[in-house]
Every structure is written in C-alpha cells, then in structure tokens.
Amino acid sequence: MRKLNQIMLLIMTVSLVTLTSCSKDDDGGSGGNAPSGTLTAKVDGTNYQSMEISSSATVSSNPSGQSLIIIATNSDGNAFSFTILGYDGVGTYSFDGSVSTGVNVASYSETTVDLSNPLNSETKLWQAPYENLAAGTISISEETDTKLIGTFEFNGKNVGGDQSIKNITNGSFNLGKQTL
Template sequence: MRKLNQIMLLIMTASLVAFTSCSKDDDGGSGGNAPSGTLVAKVDGTNYESMEISSSATITNNPSGQSLIIIASNSDGNAFSFTIFGYDGVGTYSFDGSINTGVNVASYSETDVNLNDPVNSVTEMWQAPYENLSVGSISISEETDTKIIGTFEFDCKNIGGDQSIKNITDGSFNLGKQTL
C-alpha cells in the first residue's frame, strides 16, 4: 500500500509540474485569431477582414527611433491604418491624445465608390485618439524577421464629418513585415 501511495504522489507531482510549466508570457498579449497575412476586427459589431495583398506592416528607422506602420484594406474599400512612434518591439502601445509628443494614431476609413462616376466617390475617416482622450491600444505579441502578430481595440471619431464614434473590438493581425 505504501508503494502505491508513493507512485500516486509521483504521478500527481509530475502532472502538476507539467501543467504549471506551460504558462505564456503576456507582455504583448495574445496573438489573436487573424489568418496569416490579414487583419480582422469588429467595427460596431460587424466583422471586417482585410485582403492579404493589401495588408502589411512596415518598420521605419528615423532619427528619433523606430516607427511601426500598419495598413490593411478589404475589397469593400474599407481600411485600417496604425502609426506607432517610438516602436520598440513586443509590448502594448496606447492611443492616448493627452500625450503632447509622439502620439500613436489609429484610423478606420470607409470608401463609397461611385462606379458611374469614380471621381465622386466618398471616403469617411474615423481617427483615434481624439479630444485628448485615451481611447484604446495595440499590442504586439510576436515579431520575427518576416511577420508581426498582435491585437488591438479602440474607439475612433469621424472628426471631419458627422462626429460619429465607431467602436473597434476583437482586432487582431498576422502580417508580413518589412523594414526600411
């Protein structure tokens, strides 16, 4: 009986070690669920998915440091754009308008293409941050030589139009990366 108790104790200890050693580093959050090469999100509850051919992440080097620029559009003429100043790899970056310098920017745009007269197509843009508010963030969870993976959420305002607010939730991306 004593031998059986020792074996059970050994099995329970090994199981405990196996389960607790599988933790994940949450520094940049989870990677989200975007298919490779795309950006996905919910815009006021409506699903959005970009096309791989028109979605990318670019890291630029400039005198004040690195910047991350993400651009992703879909076939409906809707697009996301992010600019992160002072980009430093995995981590979370806020869209906070109360900061006086180096404000990170996110935008969402919708283009209504007039097929009969393309010159008269209309584009509306919602921007974050606005009114000196902290309205969301973007988290980079993984960066390699060829890709960037992360998540985001934010509220954005149609500053040049009707002043409406769009709520962007469940955003994630898995994009090819280039460095300039």
C-alpha cells in the first residue's frame, strides 16, 4: 500500500509540473501597448501609429463561421489590414497560406498622393502570406463587446511590385469593435 501511495504522489507531482509548465498556443499573448483606439507597429524599424477615427475591428458571422477584419490608417496614407477567416476569439492566428488556417491575410500599404495630379497617385502593398511561407502571426489577447486588444508581427512582400520585403515588428492594437 505504501508503494501505491508513493506512485500516486509521483504521478500527481509530474502531472502538476507538466500542466503548469505548458503554454497554450491559443492564449492570445500579452496584449501589447497601443493607446486606446489605435494600432502601433514598427515598419522596417520606423514607428507607425494609426488614427483612432480610421481604425476599427469588425467581427462578422457567416454560414462557415466568423471572420475578423481589422483596418487601421494614419494621416500619411499608410494602412494595415488583417483578415482572419475562421475567427474564434482569443488566440493566435498564423499568416501561413495553408487552407487549414483559412488563408488569413495581413497587409501593409503606403500611398503617395500627387497633389498636382491626384490620378497619378501610387499605392504599394506588402502582404503576408506569400509563396506559402509562414510569414507571421496575430494574437488576440482580449475581446469584449466593444473592444479588441492584441499583438502582431509579419513579413510582407510587395508581390505586385518590386518584390521587396517589409519587416513588421512590435505590432499591437487596442481597437473599438463592432459585430455584424
């Protein structure tokens, strides 16, 4: 009987250590440090912050589940956009091009406006995933009826242009949320 008690104690100890040392992939991370209503990031090392008036998160329901769309722009004509198909709340979602993840997409765009001839304006777009490579993640750490908080990072490729890569790091958002 004493041997059985020792074995049970050992099993319980190993189980406790194992369960407390594991981390979930879908825990959503820390939430970042973006001011309320904005999205912040570093784009190739340069700071970016969106305007509250032009930044939002929308969760919509459709027959195949939920989708999340995040749009955030700044006064320089630069913008971030994220589309998460199969959105299921707090957790981490990959930009990896696989059908199993719903082909989630992240993009960063820069628009140069020619004030003397607005029709001559130019927009460049960097997107992830590209070439079916794992190009980054977005983590939702908190979701309420009116707010969505999280972090992101990705490498985006200018697939329709010069093929350059933008390195997006330290991304975080604290956005107003609407549900459709």
